[in-house]
Amino acid sequence: MTMLRMIAALSAAAFAFAAGPAQAEMKSQWVDYSHGDTKLKGYLAYDDKITGKRPAILMIHDRAGMQPYTQKHAETWAKLGYVSFAADFFGYGQGVLPKDVPEAQA
Numbered sequence: 001m002t003m004l005r006m007i008a009a010l011s012a013a014a015f016a017f018a019a020g021p022a023q024a025e026m027k028s029q030w031v032d033y034s035h036g037d038t039k040l041k042g043y044l045a046y047d048d049k050i051t052g053k054r055p056a057i058l059m060i061h062d063r064a065g066m067q068p069y070t071q072k073h074a075e076t077w078a079k080l081g082y083v084s085f086a087a088d089f090f091g092y093g094q095g096v097l098p099k100d101v102p103e104a105q106a
Contacts, residue, residue, distance in 0.1 A: 025049050026078060028071070031085070040088035043071050045078035059086040063104035065097040066090075 025048035033040050043066070046054070057077050061070045070086050077084040090096045090104075098104035 026075065028075060028078070038091050039094050041066070041092045042088050043074050043086040044084070045071070045074040045086075046083040047078055047081060050081055054081060054083050056083040056085065059084060060089055061086060063098065063101065065104070066092040 026045065027048045028043065028045040031042045031044050033042065057074075059070065059074055059077075061067065066086065066088055074084040074086045090098060
């Protein structure tokens with residue numbers, strides 16, 4: 001009887017492992033927008049499998065401007081169930097990225 005229970009438990013565990021959790025459909029896209037005459041480009045990330053209302057996070061990049069790690073942070077929040085938007089602060093939509101710290105501070 002103990003062996004039968006063990007086989008049943010192992011079978012259930014194998015089935016649960018094979019089925020696994022539903023894979024998230026991560027979506028991300030660049031969003032063009034403007035403020036006055038300045039063209040801006042933000043990065044939007046969200047999980048498409050989540051429906052209904054969701055919390056949102058508005059991110060502002062650091063003084064280096066919109067960088068790949070900014071996008072990764074937005075995607076990390078999206079994996080946690082948030083709609084994440086990394087807003088453009090410098091004019092990335094027009095190709096503006098500061099070359100150094102003094103330029104970013106200006």
